[in-house]
Amino acid sequence: xxxxxxxxxxxxxxxxxxxxxxxxxxxxxxxxxxxxxxxxxxxxxxxxxxxxxxxxxxxxxxxxxxxxxxxxxxxxxxxxxxxxxxxxxxxxxxxxxxxxxxxxxxxxxxxxxxxxxxxxxxxxxxxxxxxxxxxxxxxxxxxxxxxxxxxxxxxxxxxxxxxxxxxxxxxxxxxxxxxxxxxxxxxxxxxxxxxxxxxxxxxxxxxxxxxxxxxxxxxxxxxxxxxxxxxxxxxxxxxxxxxxxxxxxxxxxxxxxxxxxxxxxxxxxxxxxxxxxxxxxxxxxxxxxxxxxxxxxxxxxxxxxxxxxxxxxxxxxxxxxxxxxxxxxxxxxxxxxxxxxxxxxxxxxxxxxxxxxxxxxxxxxxxxxxxxxxxxxxxxxxxxxxxxxxxxxxxxxxxxxxxxxxxxxxxxxxxxxxxxxxxxxxxxxxxxxxxxxxxxxxxxxxxxxxxxxxxxxxxxxxxxxxxxxxxxxxxxxxxxxxxxxxxxxxxxxxxxxxxxxxxxxxxxxxxxxxxxxxxxxxxxxxxxxxxxxxxxxxxxxxxxxxxxxxxxxxxxxxxxxxxxxxxxxxxxxxxxxxxxxxxxxxxxxxxxxxxxxxxxxxxxxxxxxxxxxxxxxxxxxxxxxxxxxxxxxxxxxxxxxxx
Numbered sequence: 001x002x003x004x005x006x007x008x009x010x011x012x013x014x015x016x017x018x019x020x021x022x023x024x025x026x027x028x029x030x031x032x033x034x035x036x037x038x039x040x041x042x043x044x045x046x047x048x049x050x051x052x053x054x055x056x057x058x059x060x061x062x063x064x065x066x067x068x069x070x071x072x073x074x075x076x077x078x079x080x081x082x083x084x085x086x087x088x089x090x091x092x093x094x095x096x097x098x099x100x101x102x103x104x105x106x107x108x109x110x111x112x113x114x115x116x117x118x119x120x121x122x123x124x125x126x127x128x129x130x131x132x133x134x135x136x137x138x139x140x141x142x143x144x145x146x147x148x149x150x151x152x153x154x155x156x157x158x159x160x161x162x163x164x165x166x167x168x169x170x171x172x173x174x175x176x177x178x179x180x181x182x183x184x185x186x187x188x189x190x191x192x193x194x195x196x197x198x199x200x201x202x203x204x205x206x207x208x209x210x211x212x213x214x215x216x217x218x219x220x221x222x223x224x225x226x227x228x229x230x231x232x233x234x235x236x237x238x239x240x241x242x243x244x245x246x247x248x249x250x251x252x253x254x255x256x257x258x259x260x261x262x263x264x265x266x267x268x269x270x271x272x273x274x275x276x277x278x279x280x281x282x283x284x285x286x287x288x289x290x291x292x293x294x295x296x297x298x299x300x301x302x303x304x305x306x307x308x309x310x311x312x313x314x315x316x317x318x319x320x321x322x323x324x325x326x327x328x329x330x331x332x333x334x335x336x337x338x339x340x341x342x343x344x345x346x347x348x349x350x351x352x353x354x355x356x357x358x359x360x361x362x363x364x365x366x367x368x369x370x371x372x373x374x375x376x377x378x379x380x381x382x383x384x385x386x387x388x389x390x391x392x393x394x395x396x397x398x399x400x401x402x403x404x405x406x407x408x409x410x411x412x413x414x415x416x417x418x419x420x421x422x423x424x425x426x427x428x429x430x431x432x433x434x435x436x437x438x439x440x441x442x443x444x445x446x447x448x449x450x451x452x453x454x455x456x457x458x459x460x461x462x463x464x465x466x467x468x469x470x471x472x473x474x475x476x477x478x479x480x481x482x483x484x485x486x487x488x489x490x491x492x493x494x495x496x497x498x499x500x501x502x503x504x505x506x507x508x509x510x511x512x513x514x515x516x517x518x519x520x521x522x523x524x525x526x527x528x529x530x531x532x533x534x535x536x537x538x539x540x541x542x543x544x545x546x547x548x549x550x551x552x553x554x555x556x557x558x559x560x561x562x563x564x565x566x567x568x569x570x571x572x573x574x575x576x577x578x579x580x581x582x583x584x585x586x587x588x589x590x591x592x593x594x595x596x597x598x599x600x601x602x603x604x605x606x607x608x609x610x611x612x613x614x615x616x617x618x619x620x621x622x623x624x625x626x627x628x629x630x631x632x633x634x635x636x637x638x639x640x641x642x643x
Contacts, residue, residue, distance in 0.1 A: 025343065025344065025387075026308060026309060026331065026343065026344060026386050026387070027331070027344055027346075027371075027372070027384040027385060027386055027387060028384070028385050028386075028387045028484075028485065028486070028487075029346065029630070030329060030346050030348070030374075030382045030383065030384055031382070031383050031385070031487045031489060032349065032376075032379060032380060032381070032382050032489070033071075033079065033380050033381045033382075033383070033489065034379060034380040035057075035069070035082065035379075035380035035381060037057075037059040037062060037067065037069060037084075038059055038060050038061045038062065038377045038378070039057040039058070039059055039060075039069065039090075039375040039376075039377060039380065039381060040057075040058050040059060040060040040089075040090055040091060040110075040375065040377055041057065041058035041090045041091060041092050041093045041357040041358070041375065042055065042056070042057055042058075042093065042357055042358065042359065042360045042373050042374070042375045042381070043056045043093045043094055043095045043106075043357065043360055044056070044095065044360045044361070044362030044364075044373060045095030045096070045104045045362070046104050047070055047095060047104050047105070047106055047118050047122075047124065048070070048072045048073075048118075048122035048123075049103060049118060049120070049121075049122040050072075050073075050122065052072075052073040052363075052366060053073055053362040053363050053364065054070055054071060054072050054073050054079075055069075055070070055071040055073075055079060055360075055364070055373055055381065056068060056069070056070055056071075056093055056095055056106055057069040057070075057071070057082075057090065057093070057375060057381065058087070058089070058090010058091065058092065058093035058108055058110060058357075059089065059090050060089050060090065060091070060110065060377065061377075062089060063089060063111075065086075066086070066087055066088060066089050066090070066110075067084035067085055067086060067087055068084070068085050068087035068090060068093065068106055068108050068116065068124075069082040069083070069084055070082065070083045070084075070085065070106075070124065071083075071381070072122075073364065073365075073366065074411065074413070074419065074420040079364065079381075079383075079470075080413060080414070080420070081413070083123075085106075085116055085123075085124045085125075086126075087106075087108045087114055087116060088108050088109065088110045088111050088112035088113065088114050089110030089111055090108050090109075090110050091109060091110035091137045091138060092108075092109045092110070092137070092138050092139055092140065092196070092357055093106065093107065093108050093109075093357065094106070094107040094139065094140050094141050095107075096141050096150045097150055098115045098117070098127065098129070098141065098150055098152070098172065099115075099117055099127060099129070099172075099176045100149050100172065100174070100175075100176065101117075103117075103118040103119075103120075104118060105117045105118050105124075105127065106118075106124060107139055107140075107141055107152060108139075109136050109137060109138055109139035109154060110137060111135055111136075111137070112133075112135055113130065113133035113134070113135065113136050113139050113152075113154055114126060114127075114130045114133070115127040115129060115130045115133075115152075128177075129176055129177045129178050132170055132177065132178040132179070132180055133152070133154060133168075133170065133178075133180075134154070134156040134157070134168055134180075135156065135157045136154035136155050136156050136157065136168070137155065137157075137194070138154065138155045138194045138195075138196040139152060139153065139154035139155075139196070140152075140153055140154075140196050140197060140198050141153070141198065142198030142199070142207040143200075143206075143207050144169055144171065144198070144206070144207055144224060144228075145171055145206075145224075145228060146205060146206055147171075147172075149171075149172040149173075149174075150172055151169060151170055151171045151172050151178075152169075152170040152172075152178060153167055153168065153169050153170070153196065153198060153209065154167070154168045154170070154196075155167060155168075155194050155196060155211070156168050156182075165184070165211075166182050166183065166184055167182070167183045167209060167211070167222070167230070168180055168181075168182050168183075169181045169182075169183055181228070183222075183229070183230050193213070194211055194212065194213060195210075195211070195212040195246045195247060196209070196210070196211055197209075197210040197247070197249055198210075199249045199258060200258075201221065201223070201249070201257065201258045201282065202223060202257055202258075202282065202285040202286055203256055203257055203258070203285075204285075206223075206224040206225075206226070207224060208221065208222060208223045208224050208230075209221070209222040209224075209230065210222075210247060210249065210260065212244065212246065212247050212262070219235055219238075219244060219247065219260070219262065219280065220232060221233045221235065221260075221288060223286055231286075233286050233287075233288055234288070235280055235288045235289070235290055236288065236289045236290065237289045237290035237291060238278070238290045242264045242265065242266050242267070242276070242278070243264065243265045243267060244262045244263070244264055244278060245262055245263035245264070245265070245299075245300060245301065245302070245303075246262070246263070246301075246302050246303065247260050247261065247262040247280070248260070248261050248262070248303045248304050248305040248316065249305060250305035250306070250314030250316075251313070251314050252279060252281075252293070252313075252314060252334060252338045253281065253337075253338045255282070257282040257285060258282065259279060259280060259281050259282055260279075260280040260288075261277055261278065261279050261280070261293065261303070261305070261316065262277075262278050262280065263275075263276070263277060263278070263296075263299060263300030263301070263303065263318075264276040264277070264278040264292070265299050273292075273295040275295065275296035275297065275298060275299045275300075276292045276293075276294065276295055276296060277292070277293045277294040277295075277296060277300065277316075277332075277340065278290055278291070278292060278293065279291055279292070279293035279338065293338065293339065293340065294332075294339065294340050296320075298320045298321060298322045298323075298328075299320060299321060300318045300319070300320050300330075301318075301319045301320060301321055301327075301353035301358075302318065302319045302353050302357075302358040302359055303316050303317065303318035303319070303359065304316070304317055304318075304359040304360065304361055305317075305361075306361035306370055307370070308331060308333065308361070308370050308372075308386075309333055310369075313333075313334040313335075313336075314334060315331065315332060315333045315334050315340075316331070316332040316334075316340065317329070317330075317331055317359050317361060317372045317374075317384075318330045318331075318332065318359075319348065319353045319358055319359065319374065321353070325350060326347060326350075327347070327348040327349070327350060327351060327353065327376075328345055328346060328347055328348055329344070329345075329346045329347075329348050329372070329374055329382065329384060330342060330344060330345050330346075331343050331344035331372070331384075344384075346384070348374065348376060348382060349376050349378065349379040349382075350376075350378060351375075351376035351377050351378045351379065352377050352378070357375075358374060358375055359372060359373065359374050359375075360372070360373045361373075364383055364385055365385055365472070365485060367386070367483075367485070369386045370386070371383060371384055371385045371386055372384040385485055385487070387484050387485060396409070396422055396423075396424075397409050397476065398410065398423065398424075398425040398434060398436065399425075400425065400429075400434045402429070402431065402432050402433060402434060403432070403434060403448070403449065403450050405477060405478050405479050405510060406450055406475060406476065406477055406478065407475075407476040407478060408423075408434055408436070408448055408473060408474070408475055408476070409423075409473070409474040409476070410422070410423025410436045410446055410448075410471065410472070410473050410474075411423065411471070411472040411473075412438040412439070412445065412446070412467055412469050412470075412471050413469045413470040413471070413472075413490060414439075414469070420472075421438045421439055423436035423437065423438060423445075423446060424436065424437050424438070424441060426442065426444050426564070428442075428564060428565070429444070429564060430560065430562055430563060430564060430569060430577075430578045431562065431576055431577060431578075432449060432577060433447055433448065433449050433578070433600075434447070434448040434449070435447055435564055436448065438467060438469075442565060443565060443566060444466070444564045444565070444567075445465055445466050445467040445471075446463070446464075446465045446466075446467065446471055446473070447463070447464050447465070447581070447598070447600070448461070448462070448463055448473065448475075449461075449462040449463075449600060450462070450475070450506070450507070451502070452506065452509065453509045454504070456504065457508075457509070458504065458505060458506045458507065458508065458509075459506045459507045459508070459509055460502050460503055460504060460506045461475045461484065461486065461502065461503045461506050461507070462500075462501075462502040462503075462600055462632065463486055463488060463500055463501055463502070463632070464498070464500035464581070464598040464599060464600060464632055464634055465488050465498060465499075465500065465598060465634070466498065466581070466583060466585075466596055466598060466634075467498075468490060468491040468498070468636065469490050470487065470488065470489055470490035471487070471488040472485065472486070472487050472488075473485070473486045473487075473488070474486075475507075477507045477510075479510045480507070480508065480510065482507060484503065484506075484507070486501060486503065488500065488501065491636070496635055496636050496637055496638055497633055497634065497635060497636075498596065498597075498598055498633070498634030498635060498636055499631065499632075499633055499634070500598060500599070500600075500631065500632030500633060500634055501630050501631055501632055502602065502625070502630055502632055503630060504630060529544055529545065529546050529554065529557055530544075531544065531557070532544055533545070533559045533568065533570070535559075535568045537565075537566050537567065537568065538568065538584045540611060540612050540613050541584060541609055541610065541611055541612065542609075542610040542612060543568055543582060543607065543608065543609055543610075544607070544608040545557045545570050545580060545582075545605065545606065545607050545608070546605070546606040547570075547572035547573075547579060547580065547601060547603050547604075547605055548603045548604040548605075548606075548624060549603065550603070555572040555573050555603075556572070557570050557571070557572060557580075558570065558571045558572075558575060560576065560578045562576070563578065564581075566583055567581050567582065567583050568581070568582040568583070569581055570582070572601060572603070578600075579599060579600050579601040579605075580597065580598075580599045580600075580601070580605055580607070581597070581598050581599070582595070582596070582597050582607060582609075583595075583596045583597075584596070584609075584640075584641075585636070586640070586643070587643045588638075591642075591643060592638065592639055592640045592641065592642065592643070593640045593641045593642070593643055594636050594637055594638060594640045595607075595609050595618065595620065595636065595637045595640050595641070596634070596635070596636040596637075597620055597622065597634055597635050597636070598632075598634035599622060599632060599634065600632065601624075602624055602625040602632070603624045604621065604622065604623055604624040605621070605622045605624075606619070606620070606621045606622075607619070607620045607621075608620075609641075611641045611642075614641070614642065616641060618637065618640075618641075620635055620637070622634065622635055
């Protein structure tokens with residue numbers, strides 16, 4: 001007998017030991033989208049022409065067959081399967097209109113520098129103007145000469161432009177193409193790891209350059225003059241022995257000019273406040289002075305700025321590193337007076353951060369609120385999506401008397417480049433549950449409940465699925481108007497998991513939610529199960545199951561006659577309320593029948609499946625939810641049984 005044991009997925013939400021407690025929670029827990037490539041840089045923008053922010057990723061460790069990856073945002077929010085376009089390695093990536101046709105294009109730099117033009121169909125193709133660019137690791141675009149067209153700035157390789165440091169400014173011409181001007185940024189030599197940013201720092205209508213050499217602890221600010229030249233300004237006040245990391249640009253005080261923040265590390269280990277957030281303040285136009293804005297408990301490796309909570313002040317999204325190389329995503333909200341509060345702290349997978357564009361801010365789900373995208377080169381893309389942040393993009397909202405006071409919007413991902421599927425409410429369902437189908441009417445793929453009030457006084461949304469596709473669900477509490485968005489990731493290559501989840505914070509009960517499920521204490525644990533369950537849906541199979549109790553025993557398991565099509569429904573503590581759903585799906589393209597199991601219960605579930613005609617039996621175990629974890633993981637077995 002072949003045994004499978006499925007442990008819960010490692011969550012990304014654990015608070016680091018010793019980290020400050022968050023003062024405000026804006027985001028749902030991070031969602032990880034695994035990618036086969038190694039992403040190194042990220043930018044957001046509408047590169048498919050549908051008005052929604054897409055995710056654009058530069059990749060590395062891929063020469064000579066590198067790609068830029070575009071993850072289109074779907075009509076119902078969320079991201080579709082990545083589309084790859086041949087491109088150089090992507091140490092830096094930028095999205096903007098580079099040919100003055102009103103469509104956003106992509107600029108990639110990582111050795112070669114190339115522009116990819118968006119066509120009328122929403123795809124990308126190499127732009128002939130790329131021939132004007134010299135090889136460079138770092139490139140960005142901005143309005144350098146005031147003509148309204150985006151220009152490109154890059155830092156060429158040292159063998160192409162010997163010391164001192166040179167910036168290539170490529171001015172976009174009417175009708176397309178670029179003309180290059182090389183500007184010396186004396187007295188610097190070429191930098192190994194540069195951070196290159198363009199912004200109108202002094203608000204004079206001309207965009208300026210910020211170049212940080214991350215290996216030599218130098219920041220250079222070059223202001224663009226009316227005649228096109230660059231005037232370099234020195235930063236005062238950087239404490240001797242402080243190493244600065246990648247900077248971010250924003251407005252961090254009450255004056256009209258922009259400021260710069262950069263992570264600082266004091267190299268002297270005897271200094272108590274070794275980790276700092278350094279504010280480089282523009283006290284008067286083109287006069288810069290550094291000061292410590294905040295002491296930190298762990299160093300920041302990369303950060304970006306934007307107004308994340310809609311209060312008109314620029315905030316910070318950052319990647320930090322704790323002891324034992326535990327990386328974390330953190331959000332710092334700006335308070336009045338230019339100080340910051342740590343409000344979010346999430347664990348990230350291990351990656352290489354700090355020398356590329358690891359973060360970007362934009363609307364990732366169509367709710368018109370800013371979210372955060374983070375690339376983790378060893379794993380893929382991590383998204384932080386705001387919770388309770390407004391209605392989803394237009395889609396049918398599903399209602400059922402089984403769960404009063406709530407509406408549900410469901411989006412099931414389709415193939416690359418094709419629209420997502422709006423979920424359809426199935427009238428034939430089980431008690432206290434909403435069943436939702438996707439591509440095949442009548443075959444439920446997503447199951448939704450709202451359970452509680454629980455001991456913490458909250459109603460817990462609970463979601464499981466049979467589909468191997470990515471599923472997005474918006475839960476709407478009608479009486480309060482509150483929305484919450486949840487994502488169940490699609491199956492990754494070689495991983496036989498069907499993610500489910502429950503939300504302990506959920507919703508506040510109201511007078512309209514009295515019919516929502518309430519929890520009963522589990523019965524006394526019976527002896528190990530010996531009952532065999534048969535199903536007309538799967539005549540060649542026998543099933544046995546065990547649902548554990550919190551005390552370590554097991555519950556009585558019953559087959560429920562009120563079930564959905566092509567499914568075996570099993571209940572545990574409460575008769576009539578199905579907790580475990582079993583299917584045999586296929587034959588699939590590999591010629592096998594795939595056992596598929598999902599659960600609503602937070603208890604451990606064990607299932608034995610025997611194929612009668614062959615006598616082959618397989619055992620599956622899905623662990624219960626551990627304290628502080630919100631996963632309801634399901635399983636499917638790609639090798640399963642022969643047809």
